[in-house]
Amino acid sequence: MRAVRLSVVTAATTVAALAAVTGCSSKSDSKSADGAIQVTASDDACKLSKTEFAAGHVQFSIENKGSKITEVYLLFPDDRIVAERENIGPGTKQNLTAEVKAGSYEVACKPGMKGSGIRQKVTVTGGAQTPKRDPKLDAAVAAYRTYVQQQADDTLPKLKTFTDAIAAGDVEGAKKAYAPSRIGWERTEPVAESFGDIDPKTDVREDGLEKGQTWTGWHRLEKALWKDGKIGDEEKKLGVQLSTDIADWQKRVGTAEITPTSMANGAKELLDEVATGKVTGEEERYSHTDLVDFKGNVEGAQKAYELLKPVASKNDPALTAELDKQFAAIEAQLDKYRTDKNSYEFTSYDKVGESDRKQLSDGVNALSEPLSKLAAAVAK
The missing domain is CATH 1.20.1420.20 (M75 peptidase, HXXE motif)
Structure with a gap:
């Protein structure tokens, strides 16, 4: 079920609850992959190091600099999900690898894991074929x-x-x-x-x-x-x-x-x-x-x-x-x-x-x- 999974009351409460229940920490999957697209999520922004990249296997290095648990999605234009990473705690990092064809997409960061998210349009260049x-x-x-x-x-x-x-x-x-x-x-x-x-x-x-x-x-x-x-x-x-x-x-x-x-x-x-x-x-x-x-x-x-x-x-x-x-x-x-x-x-x-x-x-x-x-x- 994709919705609010933990109540977000205050930043301190959220971090404590997440650490106690899920064991989420900055150590989890925190090493950025070489050549990864940097995604910086905060409570009011979703920034990418680049918004145009080549088709194939794409790696995203996500950092949550906000005060709320967030999640990040790579979406087709009709909001179908290509790839996602959920439950990214404040101050933590996660990596996401996706196989992406050429076309237009959006990256959405969702502070508090609610709503349609803060979105960035991205363009994937190259052939439309599936990567070998x-x-x-x-x-x-x-x-x-x-x-x-x-x-x-x-x-x-x-x-x-x-x-x-x-x-x-x-x-x-x-x-x-x-x-x-x-x-x-x-x-x-x-x-x-x-x-x-x-x-x-x-x-x-x-x-x-x-x-x-x-x-x-x-x-x-x-x-x-x-x-x-x-x-x-x-x-x-x-x-x-x-x-x-x-x-x-x-x-x-x-x-x-x-x-x-x-x-x-x-x-x-x-x-x-x-x-x-x-x-x-x-x-x-x-x-x-x-x-x-x-x-x-x-x-x-x-x-x-x-x-x-x-x-x-x-x-x-x-x-x-x-x-x-x-x-x-x-x-x-x-x-x-x-x-x-x-x-x-x-x-x-x-x-x-x-x-x-x-x-x-x-x-x-x-x-x-x-x-x-x-x-x-x-x-x-």
Whole structure:
């Protein structure tokens, strides 16, 4: 879910919260790549060292000089996402590698991770063809495209179980079907978010609403089920709308722009989702099904990594050895909270204590740091 993931109250509070929850620091991915385009983000500016550059593998070195957590996007003219890096804390740096064709784009910095952002137009010169790359990466993209489509296809019947229960006014049935209906989405969320308009309708939380935006989607229904304990006519209409919006996602998945670097960056984004929404308990604040989402995010990240691994292991064997180790570690941590080893049933997250949440956060951070280097490894 791309929205406000942490409340930004003051600069000091934000930095403290981010450090405590996500382990974000200036040490993370802070070394600028040679020849990288410098992106300097602040609370009221988004400056680039150059706004015209050649097509191919492009590296951005991002520094947040503002007082708020920010995120940076490279966008097509229609606001579809080419590449993004989220949750960049004040005073920290992050690197982003993207595969970009010739054309016109915009770079958006979003202080507080809200709104359309402060934008800079950029021009990418050269041929429109895909940069030459290892055939194994083309195979990885094809396999990942199949995986993403299958996840979307599998979501429809699970969502129908959920929305049928909503339509019938069956609160308990809807509660049972809620988390399973989200698994395919959570595994492939960066692709869903890349379209720009679907995520705000289906997966936004109440504190992530933009001014004038009507709250719809899973989390609006989550609140009705767990906090209000009722399903009224409005919720039934919202169930119908959610079905329509997810069917739209399922039809559009096949048109998504997918490259090896977008797969790698998407894997990192899924870990960011875990760090700032699931570990904190903010994502599923009423149902407390955060660990189900957590598992889906990790599985989606691991799938992208495994498909890219044949090339990444050749280019950076030490990195893939570390990623193998950290993926195994986080899976072992999650397994401790499974109430049924053969299903997606996990401990309610409100029953997970602060020390255990800290251990989960540490595990996510240990995986997230090397995962941030995967895009650069496959682009070598």
